Amino acid sequence: xxxxxxxxxRPVEVxxxxxxxxxxxxxxxxxxxxxxxxxxxxxxACRVCLVEVEGNKTLQAACVAPVANGQVIHxxxxxxxxxxxxxxxxxxxxxxxxxxxxxKNLHCDLQSLAYDLGIREIRFTGEKSGGRIDESSPSIRRDxxxxxxxxxxxxxxxxxxxxxxxxxxxxxxxxxxxPAFDRDINDVxxxxxxxxxxxxxxxxxxxxxxxxxxxxxxxxxxxxxxVQDAPAVRAALGEEFGYPPGTLVTGKMLAAARRLGFDRxxxxxxxxxxxxxxxxxxxxxxxxKGGVLPMITSCSPGWIKFIEHFYPELLDHLSTCKSxxxxxxxxxKTYFAQKAGIDPNSIVVVxxxxxTAKKFECNRPEMYDSGxxxxxxxxxxxxxxxxxxxxxxxxQGLPDESYDDPLxxxxxxxxxxxxxxxxMEAALRTAYEVATGKTLENVEFTGVRGLDGIKEAxxxxxxxxxxxxxxxxxxxxxxxxxxxxxxxEADYHFIEVMACPGGCVGGGGQPIPVNNEIRSLRxxxxxxxxxxxxxxxxxxxxxxxxxxxxYLGQPLGERSHHxxxxxxxxxxxx
Numbered sequence: 001x002x003x004x005x006x007x008x009x010r011p012v013e014v015x016x017x018x019x020x021x022x023x024x025x026x027x028x029x030x031x032x033x034x035x036x037x038x039x040x041x042x043x044x045a046c047r048v049c050l051v052e053v054e055g056n057k058t059l060q061a062a063c064v065a066p067v068a069n070g071q072v073i074h075x076x077x078x079x080x081x082x083x084x085x086x087x088x089x090x091x092x093x094x095x096x097x098x099x100x101x102x103x104k105n106l107h108c109d110l111q112s113l114a115y116d117l118g119i120r121e122i123r124f125t126g127e128k129s130g131g132r133i134d135e136s137s138p139s140i141r142r143d144x145x146x147x148x149x150x151x152x153x154x155x156x157x158x159x160x161x162x163x164x165x166x167x168x169x170x171x172x173x174x175x176x177x178x179p180a181f182d183r184d185i186n187d188v189x190x191x192x193x194x195x196x197x198x199x200x201x202x203x204x205x206x207x208x209x210x211x212x213x214x215x216x217x218x219x220x221x222x223x224x225x226x227v228q229d230a231p232a233v234r235a236a237l238g239e240e241f242g243y244p245p246g247t248l249v250t251g252k253m254l255a256a257a258r259r260l261g262f263d264r265x266x267x268x269x270x271x272x273x274x275x276x277x278x279x280x281x282x283x284x285x286x287x288x289k290g291g292v293l294p295m296i297t298s299c300s301p302g303w304i305k306f307i308e309h310f311y312p313e314l315l316d317h318l319s320t321c322k323s324x325x326x327x328x329x330x331x332x333k334t335y336f337a338q339k340a341g342i343d344p345n346s347i348v349v350v351x352x353x354x355x356t357a358k359k360f361e362c363n364r365p366e367m368y369d370s371g372x373x374x375x376x377x378x379x380x381x382x383x384x385x386x387x388x389x390x391x392x393x394x395x396q397g398l399p400d401e402s403y404d405d406p407l408x409x410x411x412x413x414x415x416x417x418x419x420x421x422x423x424m425e426a427a428l429r430t431a432y433e434v435a436t437g438k439t440l441e442n443v444e445f446t447g448v449r450g451l452d453g454i455k456e457a458x459x460x461x462x463x464x465x466x467x468x469x470x471x472x473x474x475x476x477x478x479x480x481x482x483x484x485x486x487x488x489e490a491d492y493h494f495i496e497v498m499a500c501p502g503g504c505v506g507g508g509g510q511p512i513p514v515n516n517e518i519r520s521l522r523x524x525x526x527x528x529x530x531x532x533x534x535x536x537x538x539x540x541x542x543x544x545x546x547x548x549x550x551y552l553g554q555p556l557g558e559r560s561h562h563x564x565x566x567x568x569x570x571x572x573x574x
Contacts (some may be wrong), residue, residue: 003069008076016570020062020073021049031075032084032113034091035150036063038515040160046150047087048113051075059083085117092123095202096145096365102203107512109201110148129173136186138363139208139356139508140197147177147204153196160501162476163306165190177204180574189309189573191475193302193499194356194508205323207356207509210377211387217348217376218261225348226261226332228325228407229253232354232418232504233381235525239511240385241395246521248529251400256388258401264456266332266405268351269410271324272417272426274547275299276538278564279321280431281555283494287464292316294470294485294492297423299323301361302508304568306475311482312570317495320565322374325351325358325416326367328373328407330563335551336407349375352384354418357499366566380509409543412530413443419523420473420503421448421455424496428459428469429537436462443536447529451502451516453477456492469494474501505518 001016007027011495014023019042024031036048044061051062054072059080067073074080091110099105133142153167154177158164165188169178179188197205217223238249257265283295298304298319307314322330329351351358355378361367362375379387388395403407414428416422425445431439447457448471455471470492472478478497484490500506502519505526535541552560 003067005069005071005073007073014067016067017047018067019055020051020060020065020067023067024051024062024073024075029075031062032116033063034109034113034148035152037152037155037199041150041155042197046091046148048084050080050083050087052077052080066253072261075209081117085119088119089122089124090112091148091151092119092122093126094128095148096128098146100529102146103204103206103209104200108416119389129176131176134185136184136210137190137192137360138186139192139359140185140194141206141208142185143206143574144178145177145206146202148202149175149177150201151177152199152201153177153205156195156199160474160476161191161193161195162479163189163191163193166196171330186277189303189571191302191309192357192360193250193475195500197356197508198506198510198512198514203427203482207380207382208359210359210384211383211390214350214377214379217350218416222346223348224263224342225261226266226348227334227350227352227383228256228266228328228332229257229272229352230266230325230354230504231272231355231415231526232416232510233352233384233524235418235505235522236510237385240382241388243396245518246525248525249395249528251402252395252398254403255398255401256393256395257310259393259398260321260387260391262350264336264404265401266328266407266502267410268325268328269417270407270541270543271328271331272414273411273538273541273544274323274327274564275321275432276413276426277516277544277548277555279319280427280538280559282319282321282432283408283415283427284431284435285556287467287493294490294495295319296495296497299417299423300357300497300499301355302357303353303475303478303497305357305360306478306499307482307573308569308571309573310479311486314482314485315568315570317485318568320567322367322564322566323358323361324414325378326361326374326566327564329362329367330370331407331547333372333374334563335372335547338551339349339406344370344372345352348377349373351378352381353378354381354504354510355500356380356508366569367564369566381507381511383507385511396440406543406547410533411538411540411541412533412536414541415526415533418450418526419449420494420498420505422503423498424448424469424471424494426538427494427496429458430465430539432459432461434538435464435537439460448496449523451519454480467494468492469496471496473498473503475499
């Protein structure tokens with residue numbers, strides 16, 4: 001039912017039940033917020049979105065107050081402005097003044113609000129609630145001194161990811177956001193997904209930075225430093241340099257990497273193609289020989305840690321494949337080192353990833369199959385952008401450059417790994433042709449694309465029958481599928497799971513902000529690149545054929561199994 005209201009003197013027709021905040025947005029009226037999180041949370045905790053409604057004695061929190069027919073709303077009265085300033089001043093009075101050195105400087109919602117509201121001094125002084133700095137995690141850093149209790153991180157962790165590593169604790173002045181029993185975040189069942197860092201409006205939760213370590217490696221003349229990037233990075237990095245979301249900046253990104261001093265620039269997409277050969281072969285082997293089904297993808301380290309904590313009894317369902325960047329790290333220190341005549345002990349592998357969980361992953365004891373640490377450092381997309389800015393590089397003015405051989409050639413199937421459903425689609429392209437020996441005329445499996453939480457499809461394959469697949473993104477949706485497996489309801493052969501909503505395009509290390517519109521634009525950029533490439537099926541990649549001929553032998557062979565596959569570790573829920 002549509003109703004009529006008036007916002008700042010303008011008539012607006014909206015659906016009954018719409019919040020004042022969303023109604024104002026439809027009328028192109030901006031109402032500031034801090035705790036509000038589109039698609040996730042509206043709790044009215046920060047009191048920054050206050051508006052005046054004629055007939056009401058008190059101001060209303062626009063994010064939670066529904067519109068009513070005939071309502072007259074004012075968003076910019078003196079009373080409203082004073083109330084918003086008061087709310088922000090109260091938050092600032094309990095906030096450390098470290099803006100210049102804060103990781104969120106110039107990207108902080110509280111800082112922006114203070115500027116927009118014209119706050120130049122804090123009238124309120126007194127004791128600050130304070131808090132601790134938790135650096136226990138290899139993936140995220142928590143500074144509770146900066147927390148404004150907006151509850152965004154708690155809501156995402158509990159309701160979207162279903163992990164519940166963070167809680168609201170204490171009352172009144174002692175209220176704080178912490179893991180249970182005030183434990184370190186690394187001592188609880190945190191999946192390192194970093195979605196909390198994406199939604200934190202201030203610098204209370206950020207990624208754990210390894211920029212200084214990478215600079216040190218680049219400045220060490222005894223080190224040969226290799227960098228690789230995930231497909232989702234090229235669709236998002238440009239946002240840090242003024243490009244609109246969904247702009248592919250692959251060539252400029254590679255040019256920037258070389259100007260930073262990296263000795264070789266490889267593509268994680270190469271290893272994504274490799275993953276499909278290994279994973280597809282593993283799936284067909286399980287189907288034909290009666291292995292554990294459904295088989296579930298293992299590309300997302302946040303997802304891996306989730307199942308290790310919460311469903312260790314289902315670990316046998318996981319593919320044994322390492323994630324693509326770990327595969328490439330292992331090959332950089334074996335295959336590439338051998339071909340280039342470089343001592344693997346001198347090679348430093350840096351991965352630029354959309355993901356904070358990969359910082360944890362590269363330190364797993366299982367990731368030393370090359371005889372060395374497969375990947376030495378992981379930088380997020382945000383960290384890589386910081387390095388480019390630190391170096392004073394004019395990103396937009398860079399020429400477009402290409403990846404280095406032999407670990408730089410890739411197909412469209414690898415590119416779409418960055419979007420939810422991409423791994424599944426890439427696997428189906430190869431599995432179909434390997435299983436049937438026939439050419440797949442239409443390589444696009446659109447049924448597994450999009451931002452629905454769980455997607456299902458069935459693909460007829462000669463000699464096997466209908467291959468039933470499912471795709472989930474976000475750990476809350478993954479939990480729903482795992483419960484189906486436990487109860488025997490999951491009648492699938494193959495399941496793709498990505499820890500982050502939208503897949504890697506919405507990873508915890510991507511540029512901020514992230515919402516479904518931005519996730520869709522980034523994903524579409526990857527699909528567009530897929531369509532433009534000569535090779536769109538992983539097994540057609542000439543460099544993949546060559547590495548099997550020269551070094552690996554065959555998928556699931558002795559050497560590939562040693563270097564490219566791994567095992568998983570049951571972990572406690574608490």
